[in-house]
Amino acid sequence: MTPAAGGAGPGEVKVTPVPCLADNYAYLFEQDEQIIVVDPSEPEPVLKALAGRRLTAIACTHHHWDHVGGVEALVARFGVPVYASAYDHARDRVPGQTVGLRDGETVSFGALTARVWLVPGHTLGALAWQVGDELFTGDTLFLGGCGRLFEGDAEMMLASLSRLRALSPETRLWCGHEYTARNRAFGRTIAPDPLPDPAGPSMPGTLAEERRRNVLLRWDDPAVMAWAGSRDPVEVFGKVRGARDMF
Numbered sequence: 660m661t662p663a664a665g666g667a668g669p670g671e672v673k674v675t676p677v678p679c680l681a682d683n684y685a686y687l688f689e690q691d692e693q694i695i696v697v698d699p700s701e702p703e704p705v706l707k708a709l710a711g712r713r714l715t716a717i718a719c720t721h722h723h724w725d726h727v728g729g730v731e732a733l734v735a736r737f738g739v740p741v742y743a744s745a746y747d748h749a750r751d752r753v754p755g756q757t758v759g760l761r762d763g764e765t766v767s768f769g770a771l772t773a774r775v776w777l778v779p780g781h782t783l784g785a786l787a788w789q790v791g792d793e794l795f796t797g798d799t800l801f802l803g804g805c806g807r808l809f810e811g812d813a814e815m816m817l818a819s820l821s822r823l824r825a826l827s828p829e830t831r832l833w834c835g836h837e838y839t840a841r842n843r844a845f846g847r848t849i850a851p852d853p854l855p856d857p858a859g860p861s862m863p864g865t866l867a868e869e870r871r872r873n874v875l876l877r878w879d880d881p882a883v884m885a886w887a888g889s890r891d892p893v894e895v896f897g898k899v900r901g902a903r904d905m906f
């Protein structure tokens with residue numbers, strides 16, 4: 660188990676990454692007695708991380724099986740509400756979903772308040788969950804990369820990533836997969852990356868660092884524009900995303 664990052668002091672949010680499946684992460688975020696799990700891919704690692712404590716709620720970023728596979732077992736065990744987007748709720752594609760959230764809505768768990776960002780691109784119902792300076796990005800934003808465009812297009816994903824990129828540079832990023840090393844290797848084929856990669860689990864990243872390093876967030880960086888041979892953000896982003904698909 661990766662040690663919890665973030666503070667655990669009074670009023671602070673504690674985040675615990677929970678590795679699942681081959682390279683997925685679920686996360687616990689908690690304060691006082693409120694414990695929320697993000698994207699439980701499977702139940703067992705989450706139960707282990709809970710260590711006998713009671714779950715408060717389940718927060719999903721999107722409907723893909725490797726993010727919601729553990730939802731029903733955890734609902735059966737704890738009877739907790741399941742939050743995902745209104746878009747996914749309308750399509751009944753997150754198992755056990757009880758609440759559909761729209762862009763900008765907040766959910767309170769005791770003194771904890773989470774805000775959701777609707778960030779379509781990877782899927783049309785994708786959410787990012789923001790709790791203070793912690794951001795759970797699902798498969799929208801990865802360290803060094805972004806999600807594949809399964810349901811949206813480059814223009815849509817660019818708009819979503821632009822909103823996330825504009826958040827505080829202090830924002831800590833907790834992503835849905837451990838793809839960082841592969842993404843950084845790809846990034847170096849596009850533009851120079853001055854920083855080395857530490858070995859091992861990489862979460863969390865920071866938005867400040869991703870703005871400098873992540874070629875999928877640098878559609879307006881001269882080096883990336885030169886690589887793409889374009890100054891049009893959608894074209895630059897689309898070309899980099901396309902090259903990552905082939906990498």
Ligand SMILES: [Zn+2]
Nearest residue numbers: 721723781798
């Ligand atoms: Zn996905």
